[in-house]
Amino acid sequence: MRKTRPFGIVGIIALGMMIMSMSCHKGNPNTLTSELLPLEGNPLVHIRILVKVGSANDPTGKEGLANLTFGLLAGGGTRTKTYKEITDAFYPLAAGVSVRVDKEMSVFSGTVHRDNLDRYYAIFKEMLLDPGFREEDFNRLKTNQLSFLEKTLVGNMDEQFGKEILSLMLYNGHPFHHPASGTVETVTGLTPDDVRAFYKDQLVQGNIVIGLAGGYPADFPARMTADFGVLPQTFTPRLSLPPQRVPEGLEIVIADKPTPATAISMGFPVSLTRASDDFFALWIAGSHFGEHRQHVSHLFQKIREERGQNYGDYAYIEHFIQGRDKFPATNICRQQQYFSIWIRPLPNSNRHFVIRQALRELRKLVEEGISEERFELVRTYLLNYTKLYAQTLEERLGWKSDSRYYGYEDFLAEAQARLPRLTREDVNRAIRKYLNFNRVYIAVITQDGEGLKKALVENAASPITYANPNMPKAVLEEDRIIQAYPLEVKAERVKVIPASDFFRTPGLPQQ
Amino acid sequence: MLKFILPALWLSLVLILPLPLRSADIFPYAYKIEELGNGLKVVSIPLPNPNIISYYTVVRSGSRNEVEPGKSGFAHFFEHIMFKGTKKVPRAAYEEFLTLLGAGTNGFTSDDFTCYFVVFAGRENLPKVVETEADRFINLYYDEEMLKTEAPVIEGEYYASVSNPGRRLDELLRDTAFISHSYKHTTLGYLRDILDMPNQFEYSQLFKKRFYAPDNTILLVAGDFDHGQLMELIRKHYSSWERSNFTLVTPAEPPQTEPKRAHYEWPTPTLARLAIGFHGPAYSDVMIDQAALDLLAEAAFSPSSPLYQRLVISEQKCLFLSADFESHRDPYLLTLNAVIKRDEDLPSVEEALWNEVERLKTEPVAPDLLAKIKSNLKYTLANRLGTTDGVAGILSFYVNLATDPATLNRLYGLYELVTPQDLMAMAKKYFVKTKSTVATLSGGNAR
Numbered sequence: 001m002r003k004t005r006p007f008g009i010v011g012i013i014a015l016g017m018m019i020m021s022m023s024c025h026k027g028n029p030n031t032l033t034s035e036l037l038p039l040e041g042n043p044l045v046h047i048r049i050l051v052k053v054g055s056a057n058d059p060t061g062k063e064g065l066a067n068l069t070f071g072l073l074a075g076g077g078t079r080t081k082t083y084k085e086i087t088d089a090f091y092p093l094a095a096g097v098s099v100r101v102d103k104e105m106s107v108f109s110g111t112v113h114r115d116n117l118d119r120y121y122a123i124f125k126e127m128l129l130d131p132g133f134r135e136e137d138f139n140r141l142k143t144n145q146l147s148f149l150e151k152t153l154v155g156n157m158d159e160q161f162g163k164e165i166l167s168l169m170l171y172n173g174h175p176f177h178h179p180a181s182g183t184v185e186t187v188t189g190l191t192p193d194d195v196r197a198f199y200k201d202q203l204v205q206g207n208i209v210i211g212l213a214g215g216y217p218a219d220f221p222a223r224m225t226a227d228f229g230v231l232p233q234t235f236t237p238r239l240s241l242p243p244q245r246v247p248e249g250l251e252i253v254i255a256d257k258p259t260p261a262t263a264i265s266m267g268f269p270v271s272l273t274r275a276s277d278d279f280f281a282l283w284i285a286g287s288h289f290g291e292h293r294q295h296v297s298h299l300f301q302k303i304r305e306e307r308g309q310n311y312g313d314y315a316y317i318e319h320f321i322q323g324r325d326k327f328p329a330t331n332i333c334r335q336q337q338y339f340s341i342w343i344r345p346l347p348n349s350n351r352h353f354v355i356r357q358a359l360r361e362l363r364k365l366v367e368e369g370i371s372e373e374r375f376e377l378v379r380t381y382l383l384n385y386t387k388l389y390a391q392t393l394e395e396r397l398g399w400k401s402d403s404r405y406y407g408y409e410d411f412l413a414e415a416q417a418r419l420p421r422l423t424r425e426d427v428n429r430a431i432r433k434y435l436n437f438n439r440v441y442i443a444v445i446t447q448d449g450e451g452l453k454k455a456l457v458e459n460a461a462s463p464i465t466y467a468n469p470n471m472p473k474a475v476l477e478e479d480r481i482i483q484a485y486p487l488e489v490k491a492e493r494v495k496v497i498p499a500s501d502f503f504r505t506p507g508l509p510q511q
Numbered sequence: 512m513l514k515f516i517l518p519a520l521w522l523s524l525v526l527i528l529p530l531p532l533r534s535a536d537i538f539p540y541a542y543k544i545e546e547l548g549n550g551l552k553v554v555s556i557p558l559p560n561p562n563i564i565s566y567y568t569v570v571r572s573g574s575r576n577e578v579e580p581g582k583s584g585f586a587h588f589f590e591h592i593m594f595k596g597t598k599k600v601p602r603a604a605y606e607e608f609l610t611l612l613g614a615g616t617n618g619f620t621s622d623d624f625t626c627y628f629v630v631f632a633g634r635e636n637l638p639k640v641v642e643t644e645a646d647r648f649i650n651l652y653y654d655e656e657m658l659k660t661e662a663p664v665i666e667g668e669y670y671a672s673v674s675n676p677g678r679r680l681d682e683l684l685r686d687t688a689f690i691s692h693s694y695k696h697t698t699l700g701y702l703r704d705i706l707d708m709p710n711q712f713e714y715s716q717l718f719k720k721r722f723y724a725p726d727n728t729i730l731l732v733a734g735d736f737d738h739g740q741l742m743e744l745i746r747k748h749y750s751s752w753e754r755s756n757f758t759l760v761t762p763a764e765p766p767q768t769e770p771k772r773a774h775y776e777w778p779t780p781t782l783a784r785l786a787i788g789f790h791g792p793a794y795s796d797v798m799i800d801q802a803a804l805d806l807l808a809e810a811a812f813s814p815s816s817p818l819y820q821r822l823v824i825s826e827q828k829c830l831f832l833s834a835d836f837e838s839h840r841d842p843y844l845l846t847l848n849a850v851i852k853r854d855e856d857l858p859s860v861e862e863a864l865w866n867e868v869e870r871l872k873t874e875p876v877a878p879d880l881l882a883k884i885k886s887n888l889k890y891t892l893a894n895r896l897g898t899t900d901g902v903a904g905i906l907s908f909y910v911n912l913a914t915d916p917a918t919l920n921r922l923y924g925l926y927e928l929v930t931p932q933d934l935m936a937m938a939k940k941y942f943v944k945t946k947s948t949v950a951t952l953s954g955g956n957a958r
Contacts, residue, residue, distance in 0.1 A: 044897055084820050091815035092883040094890035113890050140827045147782055147830060147852055155779040155955060158674040258778045261670035293617075295594075295606045308660045310667035325615060325630075325900065345670040377610055384613020387632035391563065391898045467709035468659030500780055 030206045030233040035401045036221055037213035037393070045117050046393035047124060047224075048211030049108040050331055050401055053202045053236050055182075056103045056175035062194055063506050064182015067101045068138075068145055069198045074099035074108055076137030078126045083137055086123055095120050097127055101180040102319075102332040104239065105405075109394060114215045125227045131199065138192050145181050146188065149503045153179070154255075158263040158345060158445045161499070165253055165443035166265040168508050170338050174242055177507060184504045206235020209401055213393040244269030244336050250359075250489050252442045252456065253508065256449035257499035262351035266358065266442040267340030270317060270434045274333075275406040280418045281430035282317050288370050288378040289361075290315025290341065293326040296381055298374075299341065302361055306475050307466070309354055310346035315339070317434075323398075327389050330398025333405040339435060348446055352455050352462035355442065356485040363437035369428035379419050386412055438488065449496035456489040537892060537923035540902065542916055543738055547746060549754050550726030554906065554916055555741055556733040558899055564734035565899040566629045566640055568648065569907045571729070572722035573623040574698045575841060576759055579714075581707065583693075584665065584700020587620040588708055589718055591661050593627065594618070595653040597646050608643055612636055615900075620698050623840045624911035630900055634735050638744055645748035648723060655712040662708035669699055676781050680952045684786045684846065687773040688948035691762040694843055724755030729910045734899040761841055764790070767946045776954040782830060783851040783953035785861055788844035790946045791836060796918045801838055802925035803933045804845060804941065808834035809884040810876045810934060811867055812847060818867045822849070828856040838912055844948075845941055854953045861949065871938035875931035885926055892923075 027033075035048075051070070058065045074097045077083040090096050093116040099108050108128060112120040153161055164179050171177040181187070208231070210224050247268060272278050290297045292314050295305070299313035318337040323329035341358055370378070389412060390396045403411040446452055455462065463483045501509040542556040577585045596602035609616050615630040629640055672678045682697050689695035699705070721727075730749075732741055767790055792800040812819060812834035822829040831850040837843070847868075851860050895901045909919045 088815050092886035094887045151780040155781045261673050296610045308663035311671045381610045381613050388615050468656050470656050
C-alpha cells in the first residue's frame with residue numbers, strides 16, 4: 001500500500017468530478033463516472049470497476065492483449081507486492097479480484113465483508129493503479145492463456161468451443177472476430193511492453209465506471225474517486241464497427257474431432273440492441289422460442305421434452321453469458337448483437353435430424369409468429385421472472401450500469417412498464433423484421449465431419465429411433481417431416497476443419 | 512460414528528458437546544424448525560429480502576442411495592421424473608403454473624441428496640406454491656412411456672459434459688477407490704446404466720416408495736413470508752403424505768490395504784490431470800475429524816498455501832491445485848486435485864503432493880495461518896448469505912447431512928477448537944498410502 005500519495009487536493013477535485021458525473025453521465029468524457037448503490041446496514045460491500053474496452057480493442061496482430069493485460073492486473077503482483085503477498089493478504093478476508101473481458105467491456109470486481117473493506121480496498125486499488133507487470137506473473141498468465149487456446153477450449157469444453165466457432169463465423173474480418181483469449185500465434189508474440197502500453201492507453205479515467213454497492217461508509221465513493229482520479233484524463237472512443245455480415249444462405253463450419261456427441265450453435269446478426277424500442281417485443285419472441293435453461297423454451301419442449309434428444313435447447317436475441325444461477329450475467333454490453341440457438345450435445349447419430357429440427361422450428365417462428373396464448377403466457381413470465389434478476393449487490397450494480405449503457409435509468413423497471421403495453425402483433429412484427437431461417441451460420445463439433453457434410457449437402461434422410469416403442473403418434477408424424485426437411489446446403493459453404501486447427505491464427509482456419 | 516473420534520480428543524469433545532454455541536453462532540438468521548406427524552421436517556427462515564421467497568425441498572436421497580447393481584444414476588434420473596406432474600396438475604399445467612409465476616426453478620442431485628427449488632417473487636403466491644409442490648411430491652404420476660422418453664435426456668446430460676476431462680477423472684477415481692459403497696459411481700452414473708434406464712420403470716416405483724416420503728424429506732423456506740401462515744399451509748397440504756419407514760443400508764466399504772492407481776488416456780489435446788484420494792470420515796459436527804480436515808485442506812492446498820504458491824505461482828507447473836474434502840453422510844474421499852501444464856511434469860507434481868502430505872504429519876501449521884483459515888471460512892460463509900437462495904442453498908447442504916441447521920453452528924464451533932496438533936493427527940490418521948488411490952489423465956498430444 002502506498003501511503004505517501006498526496007490525496008488531499010486531488011480528492012477534493014475528484015469529489016467534485018464525481019458529483020458532476022453522478023448528476024450528468026454525459027458530462028466530460030475524459031473523467032471518471034460512477035454508479036453507487038448505498039445500502040446502509042448491509043454487511044457486504046461490492047466494488048466494481050467497469051472498463052469500457054475489451055477484446056475488440058486488441059490491436060491487430062496482438063489479439064488476446066486485453067485479456068492478458070487485465071488478467072495480469074487481477075492475477076499478478078503490484079509494484080510493491082508479489083502476487084503471493086496479495087493472495088496471503090486477501091485469504092483471511094475470503095476475498096479476491098475477479099476479471100472478465102468481453103468484446104467491448106471488461107469488469108474487475110470483488111465482494112468483501114464491510115469489516116474488512118479498508119484492508120481489501122487498499123490492495124484492490126494498488127492492483128489496478130500501481131501494477132507490477134512482473135515477468136513471472138506475465139509468463140504464468142501468458143502460458144495459461146495459451147494452454148486454454150491450445151488444449152482446454154478445443155479439447156475439453158465442446159459447448160463453449162461451438163459458441164466460439166459461431167463467433168468466428170459471425171465476425172470474420174470484424175473487431176469481434178477473435179475470442180478474448182486471442183489466438184496461439186498472437187498471444188505467443190505478446191511482450192511485457194505490449195501489456196504496459198495497453199494498460200497505459202486503456203486504463204484511463206474516461207473509460208472507467210466506478211461501482212460501489214452495499215454497506216460502505218458515506219465517504220467511500222469520494223475516496224475511490226480520488227484514488228482513481230490519478231489516472232490520465234482521457235478516453236478511448238467507442239469503436240466504430242463495420243456492418244455485421246449476414247451469411248449467404250446456410251454457412252456451416254464443422255470442427256472434426258473424436259467424440260461420441262455433437263455440439264451445435266447457430267445464429268446470425270441482428271440489427272438491434274437493448275437500446276432499441278423493438279428489443280422488448282423481440283425479447284418476448286426470444287424467451288418464447290428459447291429462454292435460457294427454462295422449460296418455457298419452445299425448443300426445449302420440442303427437442304428435449306417431446307423427444308428426449310439432449311439436455312437442453314435454447315435461443316438468445318443478444319449475447320448471453322450465464323451469471324448466478326441461470327440469470328443473465330451483466331456488463332457484457334455490445335454495440336452489435338446476434339441471435340443464436342444453442343443445441344446441447346447429443347449422440348452423433350441424431351445430429352442431422354436436430355439441425356433440421358431447429359431450423360424448421362425457426363422457420364415456423366418466422367412464418368407463423370407467436371400465438372396469442374403463448375404471447376400472454378411469456379409476457380407474464382418475463383414480467384415476473386425478471387424480478388429475480390437483480391438480487392445480489394453485484395447483480396444490482398451490474399444491471400444499473402448496463403441500464404446506463406443502453407440509455408435507460410433502470411432497464412428492468414422499463415421492462416415492467418413496456419412489456420404490458422406490447423401486443424402480439426408487435427412481437428410478430430419484430431420477429432419478421434429481425435429473424436430469418438435461411439441465412440444462418442451453423443457451428444458443429446462432431447466426429448466424421450465429412451460424413452455430416454455429405455448428408456447435409458445431399459439432403460439425405462435422417463431418421464432417428466427412440467427407446468420408447470410407443471412414442472406419441474403426433475411426434476412420429478412430425479419426425480417423418482423433419483427427417484426429410486430440405487435444407488439448402490451448398491458444398492462450398494460447408495467447411496470441415498480439424499478441431500485442433502482452431503484459434504491458432506486470427507479468423508477461421510483454412511480448410 | 513464413534514470410530515472417528517480420536518481418543519485424545521475425548522476431553523475436548525466433552526467440553527464442546529453442550530452446543531449450539533448460541534453466543535457465537537455463525538448462522539446469522541433466526542429460524543424455526545417444526546415437524547409434522549408424518550415426519551416431514553420444515554425449516555423456516557424469514558428474511559428481510561423484499562417480496563422474494565426460496566422454497567426448497569430436500570429429499571435425502573442421492574447417488575449414495577443407489578445400492579443395487581445396475582442402478583447407478585437413478586437418484587438423478589428420478590429428479591427428472593419428478594417434473595412429470597400429477598393427475599391433478601399434469602406436466603404441462605405444472606410448467607404453465609411455474610411460467611406464469613416467473614419462478615426460477617430446477618432440481619439438482621448430489622451424492623447424498625436431491626434438492627428441488629422454486630424461487631419466486633410475491634408473497635401472495637406462497638399458498639399456491641405450497642399446494643402445487645405438495646401435490647407434486649405426494650401424487651407424482653408418470654407412466655412407462657413418459658419414463659422411456661425422459662431416459663435419453665440423461666444420456667444427453669452425460670454427453671453435455673463428455674468433453675470435460677474433470678468428470679472422467681472423477682469417474683475413474685471413485686470407481687477405483689471404492690469396492691462396495693455406492694460412492695463408487697458418480698451422480699450421473701455409469702453410461703451402461705444410463706442406457707438401461709428406459710427399462711427401469713418398475714424400479715423407479717420402488718425408488719419413489721422408498722425415498723420420496725416425508726420421513727426422508729426436509730422443506731426449507733427462506734425469504735419474505737409469515738411463519739405461521741407457512742406452517743398452516745404446509746400442514747394443510749402435506750399431512751396426507753405417507754411415511755416410508757424405509758431404512759437404507761449402504762454397503763460397507765472394506766478397508767483398503769494396498770495403494771491403487773489408474774490412468775485414462777484422453778483422445779484429444781488436454782492439460783494433464785492428477786487426483787489422489789484417501790478414504791476419509793463421514794460428516795460429524797461432534798467429532799473433530801471433518802472440521803480439522805476442512806482446515807487442513809485450506810492450510811495445505813488453498814491458494815495461500817506454500818505448495819500452491821510453489822506449484823502454481825512460482826514453478827508454474829500447475830494451472831490449478833486444490834483439495835476437495837467435501838462432507839458426506841458416509842465416509843468419502845479426501846481428494847487432492849492438480850491440473851498440470853505439461854505431461855512430463857506429472858511425476859514431479861505427484862511427488863510434491865506426497866511430500867506435502869508427509870510434511871503435514873510432522874510439521875505443525877503455524878498458529879497465525881490457522882487463525883487466517885478460520886477467518887477465511889467465516890467470511891466465505893458470510894459472503895454467500897446475501898440472497899434467499901444463498902441461505903437456502905447452504906442450508907440444504909447441511910440439513911441433508913444432519914437434518915438441523917444448528918449443525919452449521921456446531922461445525923463452526925468445532926473449527927474454533929481445532930489446533931495445529933489436531934491437523935497433524937488428522938494427516939497421520941487419513942493420509943495413509945495404503946488407503947490411497949491415484950488417478951491420472953493425459954493424452955491427445957499428437958496433432
